[in-house]
Amino acid sequence: MRQKSLLAARTGGAMSAVVLGSLLAAAPQAAAADVTCSTNVYKRTFYKNTSFSGSPVRTDCDSTISQSWSGSPVSGVPSNNFGVRWSVTRDFGSGGPFTFTASATDGVRVYLDGVRQIDMWHGTGDTARSTSLNLAVPSGKHTIRVDYVNWSGAAKVAYTYTPRISATYDKTKPLAPTGAKTAYNTTTRKTTVSWSANKEMDLASYSLYRRSVGSSTWTKVTTTTARSHTDPLVNPDDRTPYYYEVRAKDKAGNTSSGSTDTIVRPLPVVTSLTGTYDKATGKVTLKWPLNTEPHFDHYTVLSNDKVDGYWVWVPIGTTKGNTWTTGPVTADGEWGHYRVLVTNDGGTTTYNPGSLDATATNELWLDIPDGIAPAYAPDLTLGSCASGIQATATDYTPAPIRDFTGFEIERREAGTDTWSVVLHQGYDPRFAATATVCDPLPADGRSYEYRARTYDAAGNYSPYSELRAMTVPVG
Incomplete structure (x- = not known):
């Protein structure tokens, strides 16, 4: 028991070894607390052996691999026969x-x-030797690991990885920049574009484009x-929309494709407008996507009404929300326009x-049914x-x-009484109020009569229309 007592005294009373028969064996080293290192910073672990076995004595972070130790690199690790x-x-x-590129005394991989x-795994004494290797690294994320052992003497190790920036060797285009965002200033009427950092290690510059x-x-x-970057262009009236894209260039002169085009609309826009008519209340409810741009302020809702004999857009209210319910609307069977x-x-x-603007996303044409049949026949x-x-049916009633x-277009063989529907189409x-159909018929010289009519949402x-007749030539 004297050996155990002496050992305990030297370690401040803590037991760090056990006696197994007549052999003294080291107790397992307590696991070092794990650490999280910053992006692109090495995690470094120290071992008190050259086989990297057992738990590391210490774990920390290291921004570069460039070390020269003349003795123990850290507490708990011997001066010789250690690994990092x-x-x-x-x-x-x-x-x-x-x-x-790697340089080291003793072993480095x-x-x-x-x-x-890279594999230089033999003792060198205190004299370091170095080597370089050119290789192609695939795109995306990859893991680099450097193992170093010192068997005896001075411990020196260095390692770097650098892109080859000569156009002779580098033919790889940078990745297109990502994360492009735009912000429009309604006071200066200028646009600021920002984007995420490119992952390339040999980035030279970014170029910003506009159209x-x-x-x-x-x-x-x-x-x-x-x-x-803030585009010096002053938008003349707050209304002209532009696209922006960013391209990256590396030190070898390779240029990426453009980032995803980012559109800048100085004015937020209503991208779609829908609506429903409630027969019970006679009211129209409008809905649209709510704008989230920081320079959005409010909406104005309008209806197209007849005033003093002319159809004009009449404001019916303002809101910051994305729905609007009108007052009762006369069910006249015509289209309401909002x-x-x-x-x-x-x-x-x-x-x-x-x-009226047939292509406007912020405009709705809504049928207001009245249960009364359309008054006029179309042309055929x-x-x-x-x-x-x-056969083509067209209606020229103002929109x-x-x-x-x-x-609906119908057809019958001349001289018969039976009509067949050849087109029933909304x-x-x-756009233009017209519908057309190619009616397949045998080329046998027979004559056919056609007529057309329109229908409303209530059926x-x-x-x-007037009857129209045509003879199919003999094939």
Whole structure:
């Protein structure tokens, strides 16, 4: 028991060894607390052996591998016969050609994703030796591990990995920048674009481009090493929308494709407008996506009404919400027309043309059913088509007072009484009120008669058009 007592006294009373028969065996080392290192910083672990076995004596972070120890590197690790391991996982962006360089006394090994790339594993005494390796690193995230052992004497180790920036070797384009965002200032009427840091290690610069919506020509705004820029262009009226994109360039001169185009609308816009008519209350409820732009202020809701004999857009209210319920609307069987405008915090409002706009996303054409049949018959024309007779029905009623939702065309053989429906089709009220069909018929010289009518949402039909007749030539 005297050996145990002496050992306990030397360690301040803590038991660090046990007696197994006549042999003295070291107790297992307590596991070092794990650490989390910053992005692209190595995790470093120290071992008191050269096999990297057991729990590490110490774990910390190391920004670079460049060490020279003349004795014990850290407390608890011997001066000789110890091991140090570094590891880091980082994003190499598009990857490309790299140079791995290692210098060390005694043993050093370098791994990429677990595959050994550098192997210098023999004693050197106090004289360090070095080596370099050129290799291609694939795109994306990869793990580098460096194992170093010191058997005796001075302990020196260094390792670096650097991109090869010569255009002779580097033909890999950088990845397109990501995270592009825009912010529009309604006071200065200028746009600021920002984006995320590129993952490339050999990045040289970013270039910012702009083009107006509807144009295919990009204009370079600036080249910068920063990750944001305010376009000096002053938007003339707060209404002209532009696209922006960012491109990255590396030190070898390779240029990436553009980032995802980011559109800047100085005025927030209503991207879609829907509505329903409640027969019980006679009211129309409108809905649209709520704008979240920081420079959004409010909406103005309008209806297209007849005033002093003219159809004009009449404001019926303002709101910051994304729904609106009108007062009772007369069920006249015609189409109701509604529009929602946006005003930004600079006081500029969406352009509001006096006429109906068939392509506007902020405009709704809604049928207000009245249960009364459409009053007028459509026009009908006939012509030839590849397999028979082309029949076309057209209604020329002005858009604001159309009271139907679709067309029906019928056909019968001349001299008979039986009619067949060859077309029953709704139409988009935003565009021309017309419908056409190619009616397949045998080329046998027989004659056919056609008539057309319109129908409303309640299933009521207009009067028929005049009969039109046509003979199919003998094939």
